[in-house]
Amino acid sequence: MSSAIINGKEIGQEIRKSVEKRVEKLKEQGIIPGLAVVLVGENPASKTYVANKQKSCEAIGMFSELIKLPEDVTQEALLDQIRGLNEREDIHGILVQLPLPKHIDEEAVIATISPEKDVDGFSPVSVGKMMLGQDTYLPCTPFGVMKLLEHSGIEVAGKHAVIVGRSHIVGKPMGQLLLQKDATVTYTHSKTPDLPSFTKQADILIAAVGRANFITKEHIKPGAVVIDVGINRDENNKLCGDVDFADVADAASHITPVPGGVGPMTITMLLENTVQAAEKKLEQDKAEKNM
Numbered sequence: 530m531s532s533a534i535i536n537g538k539e540i541g542q543e544i545r546k547s548v549e550k551r552v553e554k555l556k557e558q559g560i561i562p563g564l565a566v567v568l569v570g571e572n573p574a575s576k577t578y579v580a581n582k583q584k585s586c587e588a589i590g591m592f593s594e595l596i597k598l599p600e601d602v603t604q605e606a607l608l609d610q611i612r613g614l615n616e617r618e619d620i621h622g623i624l625v626q627l628p629l630p631k632h633i634d635e636e637a638v639i640a641t642i643s644p645e646k647d648v649d650g651f652s653p654v655s656v657g658k659m660m661l662g663q664d665t666y667l668p669c670t671p672f673g674v675m676k677l678l679e680h681s682g683i684e685v686a687g688k689h690a691v692i693v694g695r696s697h698i699v700g701k702p703m704g705q706l707l708l709q710k711d712a713t714v715t716y717t718h719s720k721t722p723d724l725p726s727f728t729k730q731a732d733i734l735i736a737a738v739g740r741a742n743f744i745t746k747e748h749i750k751p752g753a754v755v756i757d758v759g760i761n762r763d764e765n766n767k768l769c770g771d772v773d774f775a776d777v778a779d780a781a782s783h784i785t786p787v788p789g790g791v792g793p794m795t796i797t798m799l800l801e802n803t804v805q806a807a808e809k810k811l812e813q814d815k816a817e818k819n820m
């Protein structure tokens with residue numbers, strides 16, 4: 530069997546074109562959607578992701594501002610920066626690049642971002658709303674996976690989705706979004722005994738465990754859709770996912786590559802969420818004017 534490769538770069542570009550049109554519309558009404566990106570320290574991967582986020586914003590006419598803080602910034606100084614951004618009229622979305630240095634309380638930082646500007650969808654308010662199926666900003670990576678499935682014509686309802694991984698930013702919300710589309714969801718993780726006995730039941734397998742080439746053919750039911758959320762380096766320092774692509778490709782009906790699969794969708798959905806935030810703010814301002 531040969532599998533269809535889901536091209537996240539292409540699908541992401543298509544979505545970005547429609548987001549760009551919405552940016553143009555906002556600009557006609559005097560609004561430039563603005564994203565503030567807070568980067569703490571010198572983590573090389575984080576620096577690359579942040580640079581890509583800024584470049585992607587600028588490419589579709591959005592405004593982006595980088596707030597670069599030293600590795601030893603205090604918790605209070607970081608919270609002050611976020612409180613300041615919460616008040617700014619020209620900033621519609623705020624994100625704090627993760628991971629943060631160990632001395633910083635990540636949960637407190639995320640909880641300080643105003644829910645109206647939480648375009649990463651990580652704050653307790655956003656997570657609660659997502660769980661309840663209410664209107665909110667969805668976390669960009671799981672949101673991007675849902676878009677990949679939709680654009681690839683993959684039906685989710687009635688399917689058995691198995692998630693490998695239980696992180697707050699990918700695994701947990703991923704299962705929730707699939708559940709909301711009527712999939713039957715099983716969560717597994719690095720400590721699940723006899724993992725293949727679970728993953729082999731998956732019509733849709735989401736690998737988000739953070740281990741290079743961890744998922745092999747023995748984990749896959751023939752014809753399964755395999756979505757690789759991992760971003761790792763192998764023993765030769767080559768970028769790779771959680772799925773051993775060469776081993777699994779023939780068994781899967783559809784598969785995402787790394788790079789070029791889920792990764793580009795994460796930034797695409799960040800653009801979508803930020804434009805949504807600017808649109809909501811405009812509507813709110815109009816409603817207040819008419820009161």
Ligand SMILES: Nc1nc2c(c(=O)[nH]1)N[C@@H](CN(C=O)c1ccc(C(=O)N[C@@H](CCC(=O)O)C(=O)O)cc1)CN2
Pocket residue numbers: 577578624625626627628649669670760768787788789790791792793794795796
């Ligand atoms: N505040 C956040 N922090 C982090 C998030 C997040 O969504 N919000 N996710 C990850 C990192 N990340 C975005 O921040 C991210 C990772 C990877 C990619 C991507 O496009 N990957 C490319 C390969 C890039 C490369 O060559 O290294 C791909 O897979 O094709 C985008 C965004 C953790 N932190």
